[in-house]
Amino acid sequence: xxxxxxxxxxxxxxxxLVLGIYWRRLVSKExxxxxxxxKTRTASSVAxxxxxxxxxxxxxxxxxxxxxxxx
Amino acid sequence: MVRTLGWLSAAALALGLVMAFGVAPREVSQGNVQRIMxxxxxxxxxxxxxxxxxxxxxxxxxxxxxxxxxRLAHASAEVGVVFTGLAIATGSIWGKPTWGTWWTWDARxxxxxxxxxxYLGYLLLRGTIEDRERAARYCAVLGIVAALDMPLVHFSVxxxxxxxxxxxxxxxxxxxxxxxxxxxxxxxxxxxxxxxAYLVAKRVRLLRAEAEALA
Numbered sequence: 001x002x003x004x005x006x007x008x009x010x011x012x013x014x015x016x017l018v019l020g021i022y023w024r025r026l027v028s029k030e031x032x033x034x035x036x037x038x039k040t041r042t043a044s045s046v047a048x049x050x051x052x053x054x055x056x057x058x059x060x061x062x063x064x065x066x067x068x069x070x071x
Numbered sequence: 072m073v074r075t076l077g078w079l080s081a082a083a084l085a086l087g088l089v090m091a092f093g094v095a096p097r098e099v100s101q102g103n104v105q106r107i108m109x110x111x112x113x114x115x116x117x118x119x120x121x122x123x124x125x126x127x128x129x130x131x132x133x134x135x136x137x138x139x140x141x142r143l144a145h146a147s148a149e150v151g152v153v154f155t156g157l158a159i160a161t162g163s164i165w166g167k168p169t170w171g172t173w174w175t176w177d178a179r180x181x182x183x184x185x186x187x188x189x190y191l192g193y194l195l196l197r198g199t200i201e202d203r204e205r206a207a208r209y210c211a212v213l214g215i216v217a218a219l220d221m222p223l224v225h226f227s228v229x230x231x232x233x234x235x236x237x238x239x240x241x242x243x244x245x246x247x248x249x250x251x252x253x254x255x256x257x258x259x260x261x262x263x264x265x266x267x268a269y270l271v272a273k274r275v276r277l278l279r280a281e282a283e284a285l286a
């Protein structure tokens with residue numbers, strides 16, 4: 001019987017291609033979700049810090065407008 | 072741990088390739104096209120394993136309602152669908168030069184196609200139901216029901232006259248071929264099993280991160 005190397009190459013090539021694409025998809029999706037998680041965590045920690053009272057017990061000073069620049 | 076599994080599966084697959092093309096001899100009756108055997112049965116074995124894990128994790132989910140079991144079932148079903156699709160495709164590629172046809176509606180091929188469509192439906196069901204708890208419950212039931220097709224797939228070649236050959240390894244009496252063919256097959260079975268574990272672990276981690284991001 002002839003060897004049919006092209007069929008062997010097709011079977012191994014297709015398997016490598018599909019598994020490679022699936023793996024790449026998992027990797028890129030994981031990166032995407034991790035970036036989103038980092039952003040969410042940073043946003044929630046900033047919000048938490050701004051709501052907490054000062055550690056020294058003193059009230060936080062009200063923000064004052066910067067005086068105009070003088071020559 | 073996931074990274075280690077990844078490197079381990081890459082090394083095992085490389086060894087499997089060396090065994091399939093460097094160690095295994097040219098088969099007498101089929102010629103070199105028989106080398107597809109070192110990729111097709113391992114893909115089919117992983118499909119069995121994946122859907123078996125789906126069924127077990129689904130039972131655990133229905134009993135305990137833990138999200139970890141649901142994530143494992145989801146990940147395993149997805150990887151199982153990829154491997155089943157590849158098992159069908161590589162089988163078809165092997166069938167053309169040996170049987171003279173890409174596809175025939177014999178009992179093995181038809182029951183595998185049904186299995187593939189059922190788990191594809193499982194993944195679609197997950198995507199269509201927005202309520203996560205309800206989707207997990209429905210999919211757990213479907214995951215168990217669909218697994219009932221697996222014995223039918225495996226024994227179809229014994230129960231009916233099929234074009235597909237009977238099982239080579241998972242049969243009473245074990246493998247009857249030479250050790251030069253058996254070892255490359257076993258190495259590839261192990262390599263694809265490690266690859267399955269790696270992909271499922273990676274998918275489970277991603278599902279956990281997605282759930283955390285959505286919460």
